[in-house]
Amino acid sequence: MTISQISVFVENKFGRLNEILSFLSKENIRIIAATVADTTEYGILRLITTNQHKAFQLLKAQGVSANLSDVLAIKTDASAGKFSETIEYFTKAGISIEYMYCFSDNTSGVVVIRPNNMEAAHEVIRRNSLNCLTESELCGL
Amino acid sequence: MDGFYYQPEIEKMPRKELEALQLERLKWSVKQALKSPFYSKLYGKLGITADTIQTLADLRKLPFTVKQDMRDNYPFGFLAVDKKELIRLHASSGTTGNPTVICHTKHDIDTWANRVARCFYMVGLRDTDVIQNSSGYGMFTGGLGMQAGIEWLGALAIPAAAGNSKRQIKCIMDYGTTAIHAIPSYALRLADVFEEEGIDPRKDTHLHTFLIGAEPHTEETRRKIEERFGVKAYNCFGMTEMSGPGVAFECKEQNGMHIWEDSYIVEIVDPETLEPVPDGEVGELVLTTLDREGMPLLRYRTRDLTRILTEPCPCGRTHRRLDRMKGRSDDMFIVKGVNIFPMQIEKILMQFPELGTNYLITIQPVDNNDELIVEVELGDLKTDDFSKLQSLTKEITHKLKDEILVTPKVKLVERGSLPQSEGKAVRVKDLRKLV
Numbered sequence: 208m209t210i211s212q213i214s215v216f217v218e219n220k221f222g223r224l225n226e227i228l229s230f231l232s233k234e235n236i237r238i239i240a241a242t243v244a245d246t247t248e249y250g251i252l253r254l255i256t257t258n259q260h261k262a263f264q265l266l267k268a269q270g271v272s273a274n275l276s277d278v279l280a281i282k283t284d285a286s287a288g289k290f291s292e293t294i295e296y297f298t299k300a301g302i303s304i305e306y307m308y309c310f311s312d313n314t315s316g317v318v319v320i321r322p323n324n325m326e327a328a329h330e331v332i333r334r335n336s337l338n339c340l341t342e343s344e345l346c347g348l
Numbered sequence: 349m350d351g352f353y354y355q356p357e358i359e360k361m362p363r364k365e366l367e368a369l370q371l372e373r374l375k376w377s378v379k380q381a382l383k384s385p386f387y388s389k390l391y392g393k394l395g396i397t398a399d400t401i402q403t404l405a406d407l408r409k410l411p412f413t414v415k416q417d418m419r420d421n422y423p424f425g426f427l428a429v430d431k432k433e434l435i436r437l438h439a440s441s442g443t444t445g446n447p448t449v450i451c452h453t454k455h456d457i458d459t460w461a462n463r464v465a466r467c468f469y470m471v472g473l474r475d476t477d478v479i480q481n482s483s484g485y486g487m488f489t490g491g492l493g494m495q496a497g498i499e500w501l502g503a504l505a506i507p508a509a510a511g512n513s514k515r516q517i518k519c520i521m522d523y524g525t526t527a528i529h530a531i532p533s534y535a536l537r538l539a540d541v542f543e544e545e546g547i548d549p550r551k552d553t554h555l556h557t558f559l560i561g562a563e564p565h566t567e568e569t570r571r572k573i574e575e576r577f578g579v580k581a582y583n584c585f586g587m588t589e590m591s592g593p594g595v596a597f598e599c600k601e602q603n604g605m606h607i608w609e610d611s612y613i614v615e616i617v618d619p620e621t622l623e624p625v626p627d628g629e630v631g632e633l634v635l636t637t638l639d640r641e642g643m644p645l646l647r648y649r650t651r652d653l654t655r656i657l658t659e660p661c662p663c664g665r666t667h668r669r670l671d672r673m674k675g676r677s678d679d680m681f682i683v684k685g686v687n688i689f690p691m692q693i694e695k696i697l698m699q700f701p702e703l704g705t706n707y708l709i710t711i712q713p714v715d716n717n718d719e720l721i722v723e724v725e726l727g728d729l730k731t732d733d734f735s736k737l738q739s740l741t742k743e744i745t746h747k748l749k750d751e752i753l754v755t756p757k758v759k760l761v762e763r764g765s766l767p768q769s770e771g772k773a774v775r776v777k778d779l780r781k782l783v
Contacts, residue, residue: 214732218762244734248759251732267728268544270764274729305733321732 208329209277210342211259212319215252216272219245227252230269236262239345240319242308253308255280255319257346279328280345281318282338285311293318293337300331317345353465353501358610359665366609366666367404373638374613375401378410381644384428386421407613407636412622413648415448418589422446426643429453434642439487440588447487448588451642456591457496459639463608464497464594470665471557471582471600473527475502478554480519482530482538483562484510489592490562494529497594510534513541520553527557529584529593532565532573536705539576540763550578559584561593564673564691568698570602572705583672589648590635596670604657604669611639614668615647616656619677630655632677633670651676653689681778683711683718688752690775696747697724702740706766710777718780720756722748725763 217223224243231238237257243250256262259275266273283289290309297304303323310317317340322328332339361369379398381387390411391397400409418426423446427434435454439447452460473479479498485491485507498505508519516538519525530538535558542549549555555577560570561584573581585605586593595612596605607614615634616625625631633650653676657669675689682688690709697707704725712719724744731737737760745758767774 212732214729216726216729216737216760216762218765223762246734246738249737249761251734251737253732270540270544272726272729272763274732276732 208279208332208339208341209325210255210280210340210345211275212278212321213254213256213259213263213266214274214276215254215266217243217250217252219248219250224252227266227271231256231262231265234261234265236265240308240310240317244306253306255345259342276321277325278319278321279325279332280340281320281332282340282344283316283318285314285316289316290318294320296331296335296337297322297328300327302327302331352462354469355466359466359470359606359667361610361666363666369610370613370638371401371404373610374404374407374636377636377638377640377644377646380428380641381646384426384643386417386425387428387644387646404613407615407647408624410647412634413645415589415649415651418448419446423449424451426645427451428644429642436492437487438489438492438588438592450588450591452591453641456640456642459611460493460591460594461496461500463591463611464494465500466608467584467594467597468497468501468503468559470597470606470663471559471580473501473503473557477501477503477526477557478506478524479503479527479529480506480508480516480523480525482508482510482516482528482534489586489588490529493586493592493594494559513538514545517542517545517547520549520555521547524554526554527559528555529559529561531562532560532569533563533705535560535573535581536569536576539573540704542576549576553577555579557582561585564675566691566695566698567672568695569705572698585652585670585673587650587652589645589650590637591640595635599661599663599665601661601663604661604671606661606665606667607670609667612637614656614670616654617649619653625655627656627658630671630674651678653677679776681711681776683720683754686753688720688754692751693722693748693756694775696751697722697744699747700740700744701727702730703727703744704763706763707775708766708777709775710779712779720752720754721759722756723759723761723766725766726760727763 240255242253263275305321305323307320378401433453434451436452439449481494483490495505506519506523508516556579558573558579558581560581570581582598585596596607598605613636616631617634618625619632633652633654635648636646637644653674654670657671675691680687680689697703704727707724710721741758749755
């Protein structure tokens with residue numbers, strides 16, 4: 208049910224994000240979703256790619272500080288209120304969202320979340336029949 | 349001389365006999381030194397002759413020798429033999445002035461090689477071992493000095509020299525290296541490269557011993573090296589002025605380094621007053637060579653800070669032990685009126701498994717106030733949670749404050765972003781000196 212996400216420690220230095228992204232592009236790795244959270248000194252770049260394992264190994268071999276963690280990717284349709292509805296299931300179950308990011312086009316949307324309690328989150332997904340994507344489903348988007 | 353190296357009759361000599369041997373050799377060394385232009389002029393002025401030394405305590409009648417004397421008398425002012433007797437010249441890098449030059453006769457090279465081999469034997473290395481020397485070769489003594497010791501022992505030397513980590517690993521794998529001599533910061537760098545290559549040195553190599561020295565380091569760093577390679581790591585001490593490696597070395601007890609007192613006289617003095625400190629107290633190490641023909645050095649101020657461990661060693665050797673180097677009297681820095689040694693900061697940083705091994709201390713003047721900045725490389729990212737990185741920074745700051753009494757600004761940086769050490773690591777940047 209979960210998919211793996213790569214987190215990369217990135218210093219706030221001119222051109223550094225570009226270096227990491229272009230390195231992955233040279234290795235022919237497609238990025239499906241990416242987000243950067245930052246403080247004044249450093250940031251964490253979170254990535255979902257078409258080949259998480261390979262991307263992770265390649266980054267590590269470059270000496271990059273990176274981590275693999277589990278997140279949930281939930282697919283919804285693109286109508287108004289779907290995003291709020293999805294989050295509400297978790298709130299009602301008493302689950303906090305540590306961080307999230309989402310993307311959508313005209314027909315569908317994907318919400319990526321990191322809940323504070325993965326087991327309880329799985330229960331919410333089962334009970335409400337949410338459409339939780341696998342890695343290969345996500346890559347097919 | 350062939351065939352020596354384990355010399356229990358000297359290594360375990362009763363103190364009284366050892367001191368008698370020292371006195372006899374000291375008299376010789378003063379006589380020898382008087383043949384050099386530097387000492388004959390200086391001692392002539394002060395009225396010092398070979399007869400000045402009647403007891404070991406008379407050593408204190410001699411003035412100290414400092415690095416500047418060697419620079420001022422560069423390159424041959426300390427030479428005590430005819431040049432044709434010399435077979436090798438070593439020199440320090442000389443980045444801050446003239447290099448420090450030491451010339452060796454055949455006797456000097458042989459006794460030095462024997463001391464190094466004695467050290468190897470003490471930590472369990474034998475002629476069956478394969479010893480890779482990852483020290484710089486050339487004029488630097490860590491290369492040829494160790495090399496001669498390995499050959500004296502009859503082990504197989506791999507003179508890999510410094511740097512090129514992938515080639516180092518290839519040597520270790522292909523030649524069945526069992527022991528490595530490297531500076532500690534480089535040993536840890538090598539562990540990182542092993543990991544990047546997906547090789548586990550604990551299982552996939554024959555390594556069992558590391559010899560680490562040439563740069564001050566903490567007990568935590570040693571333990572880290574032992575854990576990452578699955579080896580025993582022994583601390584060693586040497587310096588170009590005292591020939592090079594093999595001056596003092598740990599035995600299997602790993603508790604202080606036996607200094608070979610048949611070759612050196614040890615004094616520990618207060619770096620300010622230059623008076624001797626009581627045994628067990630930290631001060632500056634002052635050494636006198638006892639058996640060097642080419643360039644004897646008498647009462648040389650090493651600038652290294654350490655103390656003598658007074659208790660007898662369970663290994664039975666009577667040569668006293670030096671505690672690990674606390675740093676150098678000249679790399680201490682003062683921030684907000686507090687004396688700080690880089691070692692104190694390293695000791696704290698090494699306690700955090702989240703951190704890498706490379707760090708840089710910067711002292712920056714900000715509005716008439718000195719700011720202490722500690723940049724440290726992150727190891728593997730163990731979290732994707734910001735708040736955990738921020739609380740890590742906070743915890744490092746607190747622990748450093750407790751140790752050094754000044755609140756530093758701690759910055760986590762990416763691995764590989766600080767100057768990498770293939771020679772001695774640069775740990776302190778004092779920007780106050782530039783303004």
